[in-house]
Amino acid sequence: MSSFWKNKPLEKVIRHKIGYLYISKEILRPGKRLQIQEANDQFFVKNVSSAMVYAKIAFFGGLGINFFITLVSFSSEKNKFLINFFLWLSPFLLVSLIFLIIHYMAPVKEIVLDRLNGKISYPRLFGNKEHRTIKFDSLHVFETMTTSGDFAATGKKIRIRDRKYDYTWDLDSRYPEEYWSFMVWYMDKNRPLPPGDAFDPYRKNDFERRKAEGFPKPLYPSRFETPEATPAQQKERKKIGGW
Known part of the structure; x- marks a missing residue:
């Protein structure tokens, strides 16, 4: 536990390409616990209630x-x-x-990514209906090891540390690095939406919004290119925004 608090929070960098976190229309299940509730150009909402x-x-x-x-x-x-x-x-x-x-x-628990306003909402502790909403830039996410009953390392997971109320909330333990890259990518409102046909109906509107803003440079760095949906859009972004 002590080593966890000594770790530095994860950098907001898109390091991993999206595979497992490909958001398809088939996995959108509003009203279902532990499922994705909403995925568009404004909000990404996942239910994390486990009761x-x-x-x-x-x-x-x-x-x-x-x-x-x-x-x-x-x-x-x-x-x-x-x-x-x-x-x-x-x-x-x-x-x-x-x-x-x-x-x-038990109150509904959700992780809400507000793409346009750069905010994230996450639950308080069990039984508390309140959700904490903070700027994504100020979010502290740490990577920790998962262990078995005999304390042998079995993998990794990422968790939010709330600095105001001093508690943690687990985010993902299956593909933590990719999950974090997805969150950073989605929250970079200057980039195209992440891969996933659930986002396809909103790509045109998102493109036009960024075009009207002059295609500002990305908010967070990426280890790989994040191109537009079509070559024509990519060419237009290059011409107007220079990237």
């Missing part, structure tokens, strides 16, 4: 245990059935009910 997952595990796990205990109770002496039922069955029913209530009452 439903834990609620399902607890609820169905509890039901399974309840069923097993009930069978065992039936096989016991008849005069002990009610005692066994209430003694063993009730706690698991209570736990299942608690997790089910948590699922329905």
